Amino acid sequence: LPEQEAFDIEYWLLEEAKLQRMPKPKSLAGRIAFITGGAGGIGSATAVRYLQEGAVVVLADIDQGSLDARVEELGKRFGKDNVRGVIANVTSEAQTIEAFRKTLVEYGGLDILVSNAGISSAAPFEDTTLEVWDRNISILATGYFLVSREAYRILKKQKLGGAIVFIASKNGLAASAGASAYGAAKAAEIHLARCLALEGAPFGIRVNTINPDAVLRGSKIWQGEWRSQRAQSNRIGEDDLEEFYRKRSLLQRSVFPEDIAEAAYFLASDLSAKSTGNIINVDAGNAVSFTR
């Protein structure tokens, strides 16, 4: 090589090495995220992922004990000023509005909503009481409506775009025995997300849905009746459920809250700048076939 060219290459390699050593900019730096059900398994895993990428997070939940523990734990890991907790029942319009007001007072804006607060309920169709039906519709369908409407209003007013992520469920698309009320409410969430994507697009507000299949570990909703009903309907012991779901999956892998959080990161960040109105199935492949 001519001397000058060799010098140029060496110089370029040194510059490249310098760049590699520089800390990478965090992709959600300066963003403000509001996560409902933030004290639960998927909500808190998502909060961790966002905090890792430099966002500040507000966790909204009804479970005071879990919320306090989560906020303290995340505050220790990522800095107290970067995490807030707010008690809010997503079925209450007043509490939802107040939770967003507090977010604006505390952090001065909003960029990301993860609508995730949820419950489980499992019963054969004929045993589904009106109370169970109403509870599912109110927490899941109405709750997602109230929370996303509030976030949408703020995002639209700010004129800076934004990302809304719905954590729905495979059950919102595929029928599952014992999950009629839950599945119908999840179907409402999925459709609501698409309507919101349509109306939000001119304002740069993107709305996408994640459909998990069974996420057993770290999730409170897998305790109690849901767990025993699933074990009974599959004729296995409760302790064998995780292995059962793993073996049933196309990829032969279990899904964890961190897997949902990774998709929620993708959908909240600029990596998905060209995606709206979509559904990502995080289900180890189960959505490809009716038999899974």
Ligand code: NAD
């Ligand atoms: P989780 O029970 O660990 O978390 C849910 C959180 O929502 C809890 O902290 C709970 O206190 C909170 N919550 C419940 N009702 C509320 C209300 N009215 N207002 C505010 N907060 C409320 O469960 P998870 O697995 O993290 O579930 C999160 C979401 O993922 C839910 O919407 C659920 O339907 C969905 N999902 C879960 C699974 C799974 O297998 N775990 C599968 C598919 C979809």
